[in-house]
Amino acid sequence: MENNKVTIHDIAKILSIDSSTVSRALNNSSRVTKKTKDKIIAKANELGYKRNHLASNLRKSKTFTLGVIVPRISRHFFSSAIAGIEETAYKKGYSVIICQSLEQLEREKNIVEILSANRVDGVLMSVSMETENYQHLEDLKKRGTRLVFFDRHCDIPDNSNVLIDDFQAGFDATEHLINNGCRIISHFSGPKNLEIYKNRFKGYKAALQKHGIKLRDELVLSSSLMEKDGVENIKKILSLPYKVDGIFSANDVAAIGAIQYLKERGIKVPEDIAIVGFSNETISSVIEPSLTTINQSGFEIGKTAATLLLSQIKENSSDIINETIILKSSLIERKSSARQNN
Amino acid sequence: MENNKVTIHDIAKILSIDSSTVSRALNNSSRVTKKTKDKIIAKANELGYKRNHLASNLRKSKTFTLGVIVPRISRHFFSSAIAGIEETAYKKGYSVIICQSLEQLEREKNIVEILSANRVDGVLMSVSMETENYQHLEDLKKRGTRLVFFDRHCDIPDNSNVLIDDFQAGFDATEHLINNGCRIISHFSGPKNLEIYKNRFKGYKAALQKHGIKLRDELVLSSSLMEKDGVENIKKILSLPYKVDGIFSANDVAAIGAIQYLKERGIKVPEDIAIVGFSNETISSVIEPSLTTINQSGFEIGKTAATLLLSQIKENSSDIINETIILKSSLIERKSSARQNN
DNA sequence: TACCAAAATACAATCGATTGTATTTTGGTA
């Protein structure tokens, strides 16, 4: 039952060999002769020996483990990113500890502590909506843990990020609406502290400016971008004394909330109001009308972020070159923005 | 920069106290006087001391870590289950290492080795489609690691499982089709080695029998239940010399593949063929026609499985009572099966 | 002040593997 107790010392004792030689043999060191190695490996298999990584990691002060912090595992974008991270890590012999902040700063701080105590070799994260203060992340870096942000990043100096070009995507989405004849365009934005939402908003602003459309502050609505927020937003928009003909939502979920509400009210999308979302959730291609959105591959972002992190883990801290990788994203045109006057 | 090097020995030396006392103070032992504790804790904070879990875990031979193995993280059902597991584990102070088998037995075996080497306290898993041989799982148990299956389980004697009643759900789905006037009903089944698919098939068979409908072997199609398999299956069904009027698919993905193909061919769902799926993926409520399916809450299953595993970890191995928890599942009636003659 | 039990603290071994250094063995050469 309990053959998990076999250690190199047991093998050493049985074979009347020193445990250091056993260790070297099992690590295929050239300092041990083939004959001895074979004998040791045979005995190890016979006894069902499994190396204890805890001991090994402690001695080497390296865990071959990455920590991943996302706001919510079950969101499609994040589970795809995790899949990309896991695959990349697995190939390089790393394990992945997954944690979710559930958008709470307190939980995020606590998770950072736990990962730190477990001595993960690096952390990949997408920050929570509440994260305005970066002290816990700066501390983590000070302790020598490598950190790479993906998607939702922080404005920490000298850090690596894997992002999409939120500014460009925001610009493209908004210009697409303008090209489809929209002139009064609302923007559903996220929490103001997050860079990605700041940049999507900047893209929106730039597109309006390019086309000589005045930015109206009351058309820019910040929220947590949940489905209910989309509903609240669209209600506000509909109560305005003038007619809004386009919406650029900083995520799909809020856009879908708005679409559902508009459907209930009998207001036509895209004829009355054209809508563009952001993220390309699975549901977006299936909903009626299908949602025009910005495609961002979570899998690709996760893979890239993990590759970057692993390359940094190999370097000495002095040799690390921080970089920000911007992945391409593209507008997927669907029915929610396809107007006649296009 | 490198204050990750602070150990209890550093604190001990600075305060001229033994490291064992420091350790006890930081663990709030009653063997250390309040005055000493305060002094130690103050100094620990000052130096930015973080306990090294590797060392602590090695000594205690307990890691407060659970391993989770799923076929694919990004599948909605599994990411929901993982979310449920993570939340439960987090509350009890456990971390979660997530791995995906990608439906490959080789990868699954390797993952089991890795988790075992990392000395996780327990493993929660849903086996891959290729898993026919359970040796690697029996070995894991022999080494004293607790194991709980959820959803896709193995027929290992004396093990704990958290499942839904696949037989009953399969029965309900099939009877629902019969009640909607279907008489020649095909079943899309999964790999034959998996218990869940065996049981769904048994439910299908029992419903047919109850209503005096003969089981035709050529109407039961086994596959990996991907979207393309759904397309292949429906092609086979359409090429039969008689007309099939109902399909019970063992998952939503294959059902959706079939629906899309039928739409292309201009065959009406549910009028010509009624379809029932299984799992209630997000997409299923949104597709046209919306898909009647069996609802299974991944979050609930994950939560229940984690709770069960954690309770077993606390017990001595001799005191463990293995149990199989069957969660309720229910049929969600949508358009894909709503026939006039109902 | 002497004594003593209880409380507080120190000592030392341990979890299992790794690794720098010291010692022994091997096998070739003079």
Next chain:
DNA sequence: TACCAAAATACAATCGATTGTATTTTGGTA
């Protein structure tokens, strides 16, 4: 056979924290 460099193996410390036992300190009582 003596010698020696190279190869193989053994010794011993170490990674940090924990914990059973031994020792010291405390503070109350006779």
